[in-house]
Amino acid sequence: AHWGYMTTNGPSTWGKDFPIANGERQSPIDIVTTAAEYDSDVLGSNALSTNYTPESEVKLVNNGHSIMCQITKKGVLTGGPLGKDEYRLEQFHLHWGAEDNRGSEHTVDGKMYASELHLVHWNASKYSSFADAVQKPDGLAVLGIFITPGVACNQFKVISDNCGKLKTSGAEMTVDTTLDPTLLLPSNTSDYWTYLGSLTTPPLFESVTWIVFKEPVEYSKEQLLALRNLVDSDGNHMQDNYRPPAALKQRKVKKTFT
Numbered sequence: 044a045h046w047g048y049m050t051t052n053g054p055s056t057w058g059k060d061f062p063i064a065n066g067e068r069q070s071p072i073d074i075v076t077t078a079a080e081y082d083s084d085v086l087g088s089n090a091l092s093t094n095y096t097p098e099s100e101v102k103l104v105n106n107g108h109s110i111m112c113q114i115t116k117k118g119v120l121t122g123g124p125l126g127k128d129e130y131r132l133e134q135f136h137l138h139w140g141a142e143d144n145r146g147s148e149h150t151v152d153g154k155m156y157a158s159e160l161h162l163v164h165w166n167a168s169k170y171s172s173f174a175d176a177v178q179k180p181d182g183l184a185v186l187g188i189f190i191t192p193g194v195a196c197n198q199f200k201v202i203s204d205n206c207g208k209l210k211t212s213g214a215e216m217t218v219d220t221t222l223d224p225t226l227l228l229p230s231n232t233s234d235y236w237t238y239l240g241s242l243t244t245p246p247l248f249e250s251v252t253w254i255v256f257k258e259p260v261e262y263s264k265e266q267l268l269a270l271r272n273l274v275d276s277d278g279n280h281m282q283d284n285y286r287p288p289a290a291l292k293q294r295k296v297k298k299t300f301t
């Protein structure tokens with residue numbers, strides 16, 4: 044059966060088809076803030092920098108386990124733990140709960156946020172495509188942004204206002220409006236945790252340099268409700284589409300702030 048988030052096909056069953064689920068660098072993790080190591084050279088050498096070109100139209104897909112925005116413009120992430128390598132923005136998507144008390148994949152000292160936004164990039168300095176990079180240990184970089192209920196996020200409106208038209212799995216649509224991925228980021232992009240991990244959904248490849256921002260962004264209750272009204276590939280409400288934290292094993296989490 045297709046993997047999902049229900050009892051019958053959820054995270055505890057993924058190891059059957061994807062044995063790497065119990066690997067050495069799986070994601071997400073619980074970020075234990077006191078154990079994270081301040082690493083000035085992650086910060087010192089060159090600050091993390093994003094250079095995104097605003098999308099002139101927004102391509103949305105309900106892929107059966109999340110809502111995804113496919114990026115067509117050139118967008119580059121570099122610096123920080125990525126060094127000089129340039130990572131190209133490929134897509135972004137989210138994970139969320141049925142209620143505000145859960146929904147993020149990474150947790151901070153055990154605290155779960157209502158949702159988590161993932162901006163997925165692939166290493167264009169070393170590989171020729173996303174598919175080529177997706178299985179390489181330094182192939183991907185994902186920005187993790189925590190979402191908390193509050194004021195509406197204007198840049199996210201194009202997604203939340205169109206969830207109703209993307210109800211069923213496989214639904215796609217192109218919205219003729221601009222979207223600047225930079226405006227989906229928190230105001231403070233200097234303070235983050237970073238560690239080596241994996242895709243948080245099957246195929247769970249251990250190819251991701253994770254960069255999780257400390258500062259959450261706010262979405263309105265209505266915007267969070269719009270996500271919960273999406274329907275997954277089994278015809279159920281797409282909710283609680285998050286993987287719980289995996290074992291840290293022999294890894295260190297670094298932080299850029301004291």
Ligand SMILES: NS(=O)(=O)c1ccc(CCNC(=O)Nc2ccc(Cl)cc2)cc1
Nearest residue numbers: 161163174177185241242243244245246
């Ligand atoms: N939640 S997340 O941000 O960790 C995350 C980001 C990206 C994916 C990509 C899934 N898609 C994929 O794996 N595609 C693929 C697989 C094999 C080949 Cl050979 C080619 C393409 C999954 C989770």
Ligand SMILES: [Zn+2]
Nearest residue numbers: 136137161243
């Ligand atoms: Zn994700």
